[in-house]
Amino acid sequence: MSPPVFRFAPSPNGFLHLGHAYSALLNFDRAREAGGRLLLRIEDIDATRCRPEFEAAIYEDLAWLGIAWETPVRRQSEHLSDYRAALEKLSALGLVYPAFESRAEIARLVAAREADGPWPRDPDGAPLYPGDAKSLSAGEQARLIASGAPYALRLDMAAACRRVASLAWNELGEGRTARGASFPRGRRPGET
Numbered sequence: 696m697s698p699p700v701f702r703f704a705p706s707p708n709g710f711l712h713l714g715h716a717y718s719a720l721l722n723f724d725r726a727r728e729a730g731g732r733l734l735l736r737i738e739d740i741d742a743t744r745c746r747p748e749f750e751a752a753i754y755e756d757l758a759w760l761g762i763a764w765e766t767p768v769r770r771q772s773e774h775l776s777d778y779r780a781a782l783e784k785l786s787a788l789g790l791v792y793p794a795f796e797s798r799a800e801i802a803r804l805v806a807a808r809e810a811d812g813p814w815p816r817d818p819d820g821a822p823l824y825p826g827d828a829k830s831l832s833a834g835e836q837a838r839l840i841a842s843g844a845p846y847a848l849r850l851d852m853a854a855a856c857r858r859v860a861s862l863a864w865n866e867l868g869e870g871r872t873a874r875g876a877s878f879p880r881g882r883r884p885g886e887t
Contacts, residue, residue, distance in 0.1 A: 698729070698730050698731045698732055699726070699729045699730075699731035699732075700726075700732045700734060701723075701725055701726040701729075701732065701733050701734070702722065702733065702734040702735070703718060703719045703722050703734075703735055703736070703762075703764070704735075704736040704738050705738065705753050706737075706738040706739070706741065706744075707737060707738075707745045707746060707747075707749035707750035707752075707753060708741060708744035708745050708749060709749060710749060710752055710756075711752070711753060711756045716756070716760060719757060719762055720760060720762065723760075723763075723764075725867075733762070733763070733765065734764060734765055735757070735764040735765075736768070736769040736771065737750060737753070737768055737769070737770045738771050739771055739772045740771045740772055740775070782848055785848075785850070788858075789854055790850060790854050790855050790858070791848045791849060791850055791851060792828060792829055792836070792848070793828065793836050793840060793846040793847070793849075794824070794827075794828035794846060794847050794848075795831075795839055795844050795845070796828065797845075801822070801824060801825065802822070804825045804827060805822040805825060824849060828846075828849070829851065
């Protein structure tokens with residue numbers, strides 16, 4: 696069995712804070728204890744907010760903390776063609792769709808739906824995407840894209856779950872976890 700791989704993946708859009716330091720130290724210690732590898736991945740694809748001086752500060756701060764990582768560092772901006780190819784494959788499989796809502800619009804949609812009860816949230820407390828863009832026809836999607844409307848490609852989790860029989864992963868402290876490929880509880884995002 697190959698050694699476990701751990702990673703720390705900061706965005707160079709500001710200086711590291713204590714939460715970053717904790718996460719980096721935790722992953723460094725876990726990798727060392729398990730005889731594993733620690734990778735550093737720089738999440739630098741947001742060209743409007745990421746700055747070289749923040750990336751340099753990340754390296755300085757991690758070195759000051761005594762954290763060593765494998766080289767080369769993986770800079771996400773250097774692998775955009777890989778991600779484009781993966782998105783094209785997911786699109787060909789019918790597993791992604793364009794979503795045109797801004798973060799503010801998503802927050803308004805979720806707030807309106809919370810009048811009927813709590814809306815599902817991710818582990819960090821952010822509301823799950825309501826999935827409204829999935830109901831747009833292919834023609835409407837094409838019209839919006841042609842008009843220059845900004846959009847993000849979202850993974851259609853319902854379609855993805857239909858393609859797999861079950862999901863399994865190793866949860867730290869709990870061991871192997873497996874579930875059927877379904878939404879584990881509550882309403883599915885997009886259901887009203």
